[in-house]
Amino acid sequence: MAAASSLLLAGDSTLLEITALSLRVSATATVIAALIGLPLGAWAALTSSRLRTPIVVVLNASMGLPPVVVGLIVYLLLSRSGPMGPLGWLFTPAGMVMAQTILITPIIAALARQTIEDAHVPLRDWFTSLGLSAWQRILTLLFEARFSLAVVLLAGFGRAIAEVGAVMMVGGNIAGSTRVMTTTIALETSKGDLPLALALGLLLVTLVLIVNGFAQTLKARMERRHA
Amino acid sequence: MLEAKAHPNLPVALVKIHRASVIVDGKALLSEIDLTISEGESVVVLGANGAGKSTLLKLCNAIISPSLGSLQTLSLHEQSLIFQRPALLRRTVLDNVRYVLSIRGIAEPACTEQAHRALTACNLSATANQQARSLSGGEQQRLSLARAWACKPRLLLADEPTANLAPTAMRDVEALLKAVQSEGTTLVLTTHNVAQARRLAHRIVFLDGGMIVEDRPAAEFFVSPHSAAARIYLEGESL
Known part of the structure; x- marks a missing residue:
């Protein structure tokens, strides 16, 4: 524990590099997942299409996608003989972003759907009486539910940064290239280098706590202000 | 969509509902509704809970469509609905x-x-x-x-806008409704407050069980309601 603390306090360069890559990969995946998941969730919340029920079932079920299965699928897609092989993303941060995006998009879409549906109920008749188009409704509700949706995005980010199986398979855990916090913890623990693993573990837990604490505080403050 | 008035001396009809019924899950919320709302009127819709007042307002606004019969109303941009x-x-x-x-x-x-x-x-x-x-x-x-x-x-539809408000707040809202109406906006209002209906209405539409049982000038309605349902409703208010 003392060794782990000294690594953290000394600002060990390997530790900082790994942390920065983790943040970059997961933040990028969260942004991409938000761009796909928020409109998809909003559409699922508002549509009366017959596709709604099957899509909602798929979204909800996909929230529990096993990361190793996602890792395997992305691996096959990105491998040299796979359909996306020419991109050359296997064992690169781009491949890891892709895997994390696939993992968290259903989470963001499913939670956004519920959030937007709840926000829509008291406004539905008024929106109809204003003659809003589907896009006007979606944009208004995305703005209306912005505080809850910020929490949804942070939940997605938390899920992404804590993920290990898929990024291990797709990234390959290559030192200085695709080694992120979770994969390093797994590797260093298996090697018996517990101080680095422990330091990264502490940092990861702290990051997740800070992100979630920030999300809750922001939501509570904004809701009080707009109550 | 309604067209411009045909004759300068005739009032312009903003809403025309002809033999309209609204049926949801096999239940008739409104039945055989015949109603015309003309420009400049102040119409109050009265009726017991579940009589179909809110449904009638939504029909006038065209946010619901009649299952049977016909509806002609203004475009959504020419009317407002408040809840x-x-x-x-x-x-x-x-x-x-x-x-x-x-x-x-x-x-x-x-x-x-x-x-x-x-x-x-x-x-x-x-x-x-x-x-x-x-x-x-x-x-x-x-x-x-x-x-x-x-x-x-041109048309303001207000669904029980003063329910749950304190008397002073209710008076403020009523004053605004009158002001809106005095500027030429046609007003259709639902309420359970008979005193308010007396203050605001030129005309009363009384609903019972999803049907219009009275549609008369307010002065006549309050003096001698024709239907038993309306008499019972007004007596209940005076208790």
Whole structure:
């Protein structure tokens, strides 16, 4: 524990590099997942299409996608003989972003759907009486539910940064290239280098706590202000 | 969509409902409704809970369609609907008004100017930068009226706008409804408050079990209601 603390306090360069890559990969995946998941969730919340029920079932079920299965699928897609092989993303941060995006998009879409549906109920008749188009409704509700949706995005980010199986398979855990916090913890623990693993573990837990604490505080403050 | 009036001396019909029924899940919420709302009228819809008052207002607004019969009404941009529980956005008072104006295609700076005028008319200018949902119940209802007023609708449909309001707040809202009506907007209002109906109505439409059982000038209705349902309703009010 003392060794782990000294690594953290000394600002060990390997530790900082790994942390920065983790943040970059997961933040990028969260942004991409938000761009796909928020409109998809909003559409699922508002549509009366017959596709709604099957899509909602798929979204909800996909929230529990096993990361190793996602890792395997992305691996096959990105491998040299796979359909996306020419991109050359296997064992690169781009491949890891892709895997994390696939993992968290259903989470963001499913939670956004519920959030937007709840926000829509008291406004539905008024929106109809204003003659809003589907896009006007979606944009208004995305703005209306912005505080809850910020929490949804942070939940997605938390899920992404804590993920290990898929990024291990797709990234390959290559030192200085695709080694992120979770994969390093797994590797260093298996090697018996517990101080680095422990330091990264502490940092990861702290990051997740800070992100979630920030999300809750922001939501509570904004809701009080707009109550 | 209704067309321009055919003769200068005839009142313009804003809403024409002919033998319309609204049936949901096999249950008739409205049956065989015949109703014409003309420009400049102030119509109050009375009836017991579940009589179909709110459904009738939604039908007039065309946010629901008749299952049977026909409906001719103004376009949505020419009318406004306000609710018992104001549907307010999580924005400032001013932004709530600007929102509806921007939806109607009014660009800045006219949008903000028009919003400020509506807030001043509804005595809400001091709250322009407050969050809409932090207002009192009466202020929230005045805000929903300000939003409607800002759009200068030809037809204002108000679904129990003063229910659950304290007497002073109710009077404020009533005064605004009268002001809107005096500017030429046609008013259709539902209420359970008979005294309010006496104050605001030129004409009473009384619903019972989803059917219009009386449709008469207010003065006549309150003196001698024809239907047993209306008599019982008015007697209940006087208890």
